[in-house]
Amino acid sequence: MAESITPQSEDFSRWYxxxxxxxxxxxxxxxxxxxxxxxxxxxxxxxxxxALNLRFKATGHRNAYFPLFIPMSFLQREAExxxxxxxxxxxxxxxxxxxxxxxxxxxxTSETIIGYMYSRWIRSYRxxxxxxxxxxxxxxxxxxxxxxxxxxxxxWQEGHTAHATAEEALEHTRRMLDVYADFAxxxxxxxxxxxxxxxxxxxxxxxxxxxxxxxxxxGWALQSATSHYLGxxxxxxxDIKFLDEENQVRNCYTTSWGLSTRMVxxxxxxxxxxxxxxxxxxxxxxxxxxxPIWRSEDQRAGVLEYASRVEAxxxxxxxxxxxxxxxxxxxxxxxxxxxxxxxxxxxxxGPRDMQQNAIVLARRDRPGKEGKTxxxxxxxxxxxxxxxxxxIQASLLAQATERRDANTRYVADYETFKAVLDSEGGFLKVxxxxxxxxxxxxxxxxxxxxxxxxxxxxxxxxxxxxxxxLTDRVAIFARAY
Amino acid sequence: MAESITPQSEDFSRWYxxxxxxxxxxxxxxxxxxxxxxxxxxxxxxxxxxALNLRFKATGHRNAYFPLFIPMSFLQREAExxxxxxxxxxxxxxxxxxxxxxxxxxxxTSETIIGYMYSRWIRSYRxxxxxxxxxxxxxxxxxxxxxxxxxxxxxWQEGHTAHATAEEALEHTRRMLDVYADFAxxxxxxxxxxxxxxxxxxxxxxxxxxxxxxxxxxGWALQSATSHYLGxxxxxxxDIKFLDEENQVRNCYTTSWGLSTRMVxxxxxxxxxxxxxxxxxxxxxxxxxxxPIWRSEDQRAGVLEYASRVEAxxxxxxxxxxxxxxxxxxxxxxxxxxxxxxxxxxxxxGPRDMQQNAIVLARRDRPGKEGKTxxxxxxxxxxxxxxxxxxIQASLLAQATERRDANTRYVADYETFKAVLDSEGGFLKVxxxxxxxxxxxxxxxxxxxxxxxxxxxxxxxxxxxxxxxLTDRVAIFARAY
Numbered sequence: 001m002a003e004s005i006t007p008q009s010e011d012f013s014r015w016y017x018x019x020x021x022x023x024x025x026x027x028x029x030x031x032x033x034x035x036x037x038x039x040x041x042x043x044x045x046x047x048x049x050x051a052l053n054l055r056f057k058a059t060g061h062r063n064a065y066f067p068l069f070i071p072m073s074f075l076q077r078e079a080e081x082x083x084x085x086x087x088x089x090x091x092x093x094x095x096x097x098x099x100x101x102x103x104x105x106x107x108x109t110s111e112t113i114i115g116y117m118y119s120r121w122i123r124s125y126r127x128x129x130x131x132x133x134x135x136x137x138x139x140x141x142x143x144x145x146x147x148x149x150x151x152x153x154x155x156w157q158e159g160h161t162a163h164a165t166a167e168e169a170l171e172h173t174r175r176m177l178d179v180y181a182d183f184a185x186x187x188x189x190x191x192x193x194x195x196x197x198x199x200x201x202x203x204x205x206x207x208x209x210x211x212x213x214x215x216x217x218x219g220w221a222l223q224s225a226t227s228h229y230l231g232x233x234x235x236x237x238x239d240i241k242f243l244d245e246e247n248q249v250r251n252c253y254t255t256s257w258g259l260s261t262r263m264v265x266x267x268x269x270x271x272x273x274x275x276x277x278x279x280x281x282x283x284x285x286x287x288x289x290x291x292p293i294w295r296s297e298d299q300r301a302g303v304l305e306y307a308s309r310v311e312a313x314x315x316x317x318x319x320x321x322x323x324x325x326x327x328x329x330x331x332x333x334x335x336x337x338x339x340x341x342x343x344x345x346x347x348x349x350g351p352r353d354m355q356q357n358a359i360v361l362a363r364r365d366r367p368g369k370e371g372k373t374x375x376x377x378x379x380x381x382x383x384x385x386x387x388x389x390x391x392i393q394a395s396l397l398a399q400a401t402e403r404r405d406a407n408t409r410y411v412a413d414y415e416t417f418k419a420v421l422d423s424e425g426g427f428l429k430v431x432x433x434x435x436x437x438x439x440x441x442x443x444x445x446x447x448x449x450x451x452x453x454x455x456x457x458x459x460x461x462x463x464x465x466x467x468x469x470l471t472d473r474v475a476i477f478a479r480a481y
Numbered sequence: 482m483a484e485s486i487t488p489q490s491e492d493f494s495r496w497y498x499x500x501x502x503x504x505x506x507x508x509x510x511x512x513x514x515x516x517x518x519x520x521x522x523x524x525x526x527x528x529x530x531x532a533l534n535l536r537f538k539a540t541g542h543r544n545a546y547f548p549l550f551i552p553m554s555f556l557q558r559e560a561e562x563x564x565x566x567x568x569x570x571x572x573x574x575x576x577x578x579x580x581x582x583x584x585x586x587x588x589x590t591s592e593t594i595i596g597y598m599y600s601r602w603i604r605s606y607r608x609x610x611x612x613x614x615x616x617x618x619x620x621x622x623x624x625x626x627x628x629x630x631x632x633x634x635x636x637w638q639e640g641h642t643a644h645a646t647a648e649e650a651l652e653h654t655r656r657m658l659d660v661y662a663d664f665a666x667x668x669x670x671x672x673x674x675x676x677x678x679x680x681x682x683x684x685x686x687x688x689x690x691x692x693x694x695x696x697x698x699x700g701w702a703l704q705s706a707t708s709h710y711l712g713x714x715x716x717x718x719x720d721i722k723f724l725d726e727e728n729q730v731r732n733c734y735t736t737s738w739g740l741s742t743r744m745v746x747x748x749x750x751x752x753x754x755x756x757x758x759x760x761x762x763x764x765x766x767x768x769x770x771x772x773p774i775w776r777s778e779d780q781r782a783g784v785l786e787y788a789s790r791v792e793a794x795x796x797x798x799x800x801x802x803x804x805x806x807x808x809x810x811x812x813x814x815x816x817x818x819x820x821x822x823x824x825x826x827x828x829x830x831g832p833r834d835m836q837q838n839a840i841v842l843a844r845r846d847r848p849g850k851e852g853k854t855x856x857x858x859x860x861x862x863x864x865x866x867x868x869x870x871x872x873i874q875a876s877l878l879a880q881a882t883e884r885r886d887a888n889t890r891y892v893a894d895y896e897t898f899k900a901v902l903d904s905e906g907g908f909l910k911v912x913x914x915x916x917x918x919x920x921x922x923x924x925x926x927x928x929x930x931x932x933x934x935x936x937x938x939x940x941x942x943x944x945x946x947x948x949x950x951l952t953d954r955v956a957i958f959a960r961a962y
Binding site for chain 1: 512515526568577584
């Protein structure tokens with residue numbers, strides 16, 4: 001066990017902060033609530049960006065960039081929107097040494113400024129759908145922050161689309177939710193539940209908000225991405241209109257959807273263990289570390305040369321590989337160090353391996369000897385490593401899915417709900433016919449919030465665990481970040 | 482000629498704005514001085530990012546992300562720095578509904594906040610050099626803005642490095658200048674002059690600033706990237722120290738260097754002509770457009786199918802290709818449209834080409850029949866297109882270099898200087914022994930500024946064109962953006 005990392009079972013929050021510090025993912029900055037994303041953490045984010053960009057492009061989107069500053073009056077055009085965001089705004093009041101006539105808000109999200117531009121760009125049905133994504137920083141004044149999960153400034157992508165009909169916009173909202181779920185499952189190895197948010201939890205200004213919810217290793221929920229159907233709320237506020245094929249002026253229907261650096265937190269808390277990070281191979285900045293091992297000085301040059309050839313073979317095969325030839329550290333130290341950093345595969349190469357024209361493959365997701373394969377022929381290094389990476393990717397997903405399923409429990413009444421929440425935690429599935437006030441009360445009494453109404457559920461009809469009313473609505477409650 | 486684009490000869494500034502509007506590269510936003518970068522313009526920026534990221538990585542840098550907001554007190558720690566940037570700051574004074582105790586500056590550049598973090602990360606000589614790059618938005622309150630060239634908010638990368646010695650830091654400053662020049666020449670097809678900035682023009686807080694200067698089609702200069710040697714100015718201000726191999730505490734020496742969305746403006750103004758944009762193939766979002774041509778309805782399906790196969794072959798060869806199968810536009814309209822958008826190569830495919838198993842290749846950089854190759858065998862489509870793209874890339878660079886050289890003139894005295902500047906414009910090369918005050922006066926009298934003291938010059942010793950003093954210093958003056 002890495003000594004400087006608190007065990008998960010002892011204090012999960014401290015474990016999380018320890019891993020972020022020791023693996024050099026991020027660090028607090030002198031600006032309250034803002035973090036510095038260090039290179040290793042940023043490289044995970046870059047891999048997330050690349051995987052999402054491919055998916056956004058495949059679904060017809062293009063990237064663009066809109067201003068950081070938004071006139072305060074823009075936010076006020078949509079009543080619910082400004083009400084939701086007003087308490088969280090950072091406001092620029094001085095520019096170029098002078099007090100501004102109209103304060104500028106640092107964007108907390110960009111529906112308003114993008115809505116304004118869309119009203120200028122969209123003229124006819126031929127301009128629709130308009131499918132644009134932006135990679136950007138946004139600022140929300142948060143009181144309680146936690147690296148990656150909740151920071152004053154964060155990085156994200158925000159997609160904004162405009163459509164000719166409500167049906168098409170709603171369909172697109174759901175399509176992008178599917179894209180997020182596909183990304184989470186297949187890249188981040190995080191099983192997620194797709195669902196609709198309650199009225200109380202939905203985005204300020206949306207008609208309906210959807211999310212993907214993931215379960216962290218401590219049983220808590222993390223909302224990992226959201227997709228909003230905005231109806232014609234923003235179209236009305238910003239006059240986003242088009243001429244249809246019959247030359248009639250009609251309102252557009254819009255959507256917005258986002259995924260942020262929070263996803264890095266989800267990766268850490270889904271897969272990490274007491275040794276530190278465990279990164280899914282597809283998002284790992286370093287997929288394989290090669291550790292050459294020599295006992296005497298005369299072995300050194302030969303082992304290093306042999307290890308370099310293995311490294312080159314892996315790199316040529318498109319694997320993100322790094323050699324650790326540090327001379328002032330022991331192999332044991334290096335093993336622990338790279339395990340703590342979550343590198344999925346370690347290649348060990350000593351004089352005997354070299355003599356046998358072989359290498360040792362060690363997988364991060366299985367500790368000790370059990371996770372090692374000895375005597376892998378060197379000419380198979382790339383093929384076998386690639387297979388192993390795929391296997392680890394699948395195995396991390398399987399482990400997380402198993403844990404999620406084992407910790408999702410149907411409860412039929414509020415007493416059981418409270419008891420299970422305290423004893424087991426995890427996701428509590430219930431039949432739900434309560435109001436927003438009921439929801440608020442449950443959260444106050446139990447610190448569990450309504451995560452979503454899952455899109456897929458097999459429960460059928462039943463009685464609301466709180467009110468006893470018959471309903472076919474199912475909800476998931478959990479303590480959440 | 483594209484009717485909606487003002488000819489360059491009539492009004493270069495209007496031509497520039499017309500091209501940006503018609504090619505849908507960017508647009509003014511309702512926030513004064515901020516622009517919206519539209520997808521086509523943003524895709525050029527993404528290609529710039531990719532080309533630079535490869536070069537930064539090859540020179541040992543890693544990307545990271547630092548806070549948008551900087552405490553006002555940080556800027557004040559380096560006297561020249563705050564003096565230079567104070568007039569241009571946007572200041573957040575309200576956060577979460579409350580007046581802030583210490584105002585936060587929206588970063589105009591990040592030497593201070595990064596310097597603070599470096600002082601925490603660097604302990605010993607083993608931590609050096611520290612080589613980090615950031616992709617970010619920055620804000621400088623500009624009064625006169627022009628899309629891409631000068632905007633209140635802009636996107637850029639800023640590299641920040643720390644070194645054990647002054648020599649190493651200076652060497653790195655020059656290395657990154659070389660990286661920028663290599664990028665400009667080989668990706669953007671823009672010949673540049675590497676030089677050192679005058680005391681008057683150098684970065685606020687730097688010991689020495691270097692730049693690459695390019696000549697636009699109207700003879701004006703554009704500073705296209707800068708690389709600063711910061712000495713130990715910021716190291717002293719932020720306490721960036723290390724223990725050397727003899728266990729002595731020493732100051733670090735730092736550098737910073739940046740290239741911004743300004744480069745998109747450089748591409749437009751270097752290569753564009755009266756028909757619109759001409760994009761260098763390596764940065765073009767669309768390298769090839771395929772235009773299928775049919776006269777009768779019964780030809781349509783066949784031509785489209787044939788054109789799709791060509792499109793697929795080009796895509797498979799890694800070429801960024803797009804088919805224009807719009808039915809409500811004539812081929813002539815499409816030709817003009819894509820020429821205006823600067824797509825380097827057009828593939829024309831009609832029924833006769835199909836019969837002959839051939840395609841027509843038309844190059845953007847040579848107008849009319851001269852730029853067309855008929856009867857290119859379809860099985861050679863990818864190979865020939867790739868060759869053509871390389872040829873166009875080289876030809877754009879050659880044209881720009883020829884123009885730059887033809888418009889660079891050595892002048893020996895101030896009267897000639899003024900006369901040549903008014904009649905010919907371009908770059909004026911002079912021997913220079915003047916002071917900062919002389920430099921300011923020249924700029925006031927002629928609107929030409931000292932662009933740089935070129936690193937490479939063959940002029941030898943001569944008399945300063947202003948003071949008559951003997952000197953071996955050579956300077957380039959020009960009107961500049």
